[in-house]
Structure formats: structure tokens, C-alpha cells
Amino acid sequence: MIVEYIRYAIAEGRAEEFEAAYARAEEFEAAYARAARSLAAAPQCVDYELSRCVDEPASYILRITWTSARDHLEGSRSSDHFRAFFAEIRPYVNDIAEMRHYERTAVRGSGGSIPTMYEWAGGSEAFERLTTRFYELVLDDELIGPLFKNMDPGHPRYVAMWLAEVFGGPSRYTDERGGYRHMLSMHLGKAITEPMRRRWVSLLMDAADEVGLPDDPEFRAAFAGYIEWGTRLALGNSQPGATPPQDAPVPHWGWGVAPPYTG
Numbered sequence: 001m002i003v004e005y006i007r008y009a010i011a012e013g014r015a016e017e018f019e020a021a022y023a024r025a026e027e028f029e030a031a032y033a034r035a036a037r038s039l040a041a042a043p044q045c046v047d048y049e050l051s052r053c054v055d056e057p058a059s060y061i062l063r064i065t066w067t068s069a070r071d072h073l074e075g076s077r078s079s080d081h082f083r084a085f086f087a088e089i090r091p092y093v094n095d096i097a098e099m100r101h102y103e104r105t106a107v108r109g110s111g112g113s114i115p116t117m118y119e120w121a122g123g124s125e126a127f128e129r130l131t132t133r134f135y136e137l138v139l140d141d142e143l144i145g146p147l148f149k150n151m152d153p154g155h156p157r158y159v160a161m162w163l164a165e166v167f168g169g170p171s172r173y174t175d176e177r178g179g180y181r182h183m184l185s186m187h188l189g190k191a192i193t194e195p196m197r198r199r200w201v202s203l204l205m206d207a208a209d210e211v212g213l214p215d216d217p218e219f220r221a222a223f224a225g226y227i228e229w230g231t232r233l234a235l236g237n238s239q240p241g242a243t244p245p246q247d248a249p250v251p252h253w254g255w256g257v258a259p260p261y262t263g
């Protein structure tokens, strides 16, 4: 992915005519609202956002994330979407102060304004409570119990470490237990069936209720999202002859579209 920034100074040098400049900026914004429909439809466009400067309300920055610089320059620019986009914003081309592609660096992340799902759940202790109860239920279950009959006594704790890492906690599963590669190796050849997967999910959700994992809609929706995803991968990877990637990072799951409700 590549990020394009286009900086507009809509009324440069016309600061004395504040009202006229302001009105032109409003027209610019309305034109962009129409042009954005073409961006939204362009298959090379990942997302976009137009921000207005607080100190100089006639200055704007448009950020567009493209699938790649090449897709943008070769694919998008020759498309009907671009022609429709350009028709709307043509009057403002001379107001562009900067228009360049920027490559993302490794320096990024989210801030502390929203707790991780790990913190929201109650930290490592909460995940251990969950898996302890879960594997009690599993061992008593006639459908999936037999799969786990020889499991390592530390298994509930290891899976708690995995879940904690996935939901934003410490990277202990990676540091102490071999990370993704080890987790994968434990599923290979297990030939998990869909009814087994469903039972696994269902017992985990029962355990979540029993041990009092947060039950707010936002947490449970995001939690269930990961569990659906993870169990479907585990099922696929466990089939005889499956050749999943041997190395991958431990996934990091977040809140998705609905962050926690904090009133």
C-alpha cells in the first residue's frame, strides 16, 4: 500500500478577503464530497480522508491510500472513475501545494485512548480462568473430548497465553512457547471436522459466560470474530495433506468497527 497526500491551499494570498476565501473553501469541500464517490468506487483505492486545517480553514489535506503507486498511476488514472473525480476537482488544481506518494514505515500503532481487548477482558488472569474452565468442559465432551485426552497438562495455560497475545497482551506465547509455528504444528493432521469446530466454539462461549468474561456486545462481537476466524483456520490446517504457511506472525485482533462503549 502507498499513501498519497495532496495538500491544498485554497485561498493562498487572499487572506484579506476572508469571506470570499471561506466561501471558496466551502465550495471546494462540496466538490470533494461529490468527487469522493469516484474514489469510493475505484478498485485501486483503499481509503481516503479529507481534513481541514483548524488554523487556516482554507487549507486542506487529502490522504488517499492506494493499493500501490503503480495501481494508482497506471490503473486508476486511466479509468472512468478518475475522469469523473477529476471533472469535479479540476477548478482547484492550481491550489495544490503538494501532491506526493509516501511509503508507510514501521513507526505506527494505536494510542492509549482505547483499551486493548486483553485489558478489557481482565488481563492474563481472565484468559487463564477462561481456558481452565473451557478445557474442563472439553474433556467431558463426547465429541471433542477424545481429541484432547493426551493433552499436555499445561495446555489451558498455553492457549491462555496465545489468546492474551492475540488480543493485545504480552507476547509470551511467541517468546516462551514457539509462537505461530508451534501452535500450527499442534493442529496439523488432527482432521478436525465442522461439528467438532462448532462444539469447540460453543464450549468456549459457555466457558466465557461461566467465568464472567465481559459480556458487552462490543467485546463479545470482536471476541467471537476472532474465534470464528481462528477455528476455521485450525480446521483447514488440520486436514490431511494441508500445507499451511509454516511461519506467520501471531495475529493481533482489535475491536474492529465497534470499539468499547465507555458511556
Ligand code: HEM
Binding pocket: 144, 147, 148, 150, 151, 152, 155, 158, 159, 162, 163, 177, 182, 183, 186, 187, 190, 192, 196, 197, 200, 201, 226, 227, 228, 229, 230, 231, 234, 235
Ligand atoms: C481460535 C481457535 C483456536 C486456537 C486459538 C487454538 C490454539 C491452540 C494452541 C495455542 C495450541 C498449542 C498449545 C501448546 O502450545 O501446546 C493448540 C493445540 C491444540 N488444539 Fe487448538 N486452537 C484453536 C482451535 C482448535 C479447534 C477448533 C480444535 C479442535 C476441535 C483444536 C484442537 C487442538 C488440539 C487437539 C491441540 C493439541 C493439544 C495437545 O495435545 O496438547 N484447536 N490449540
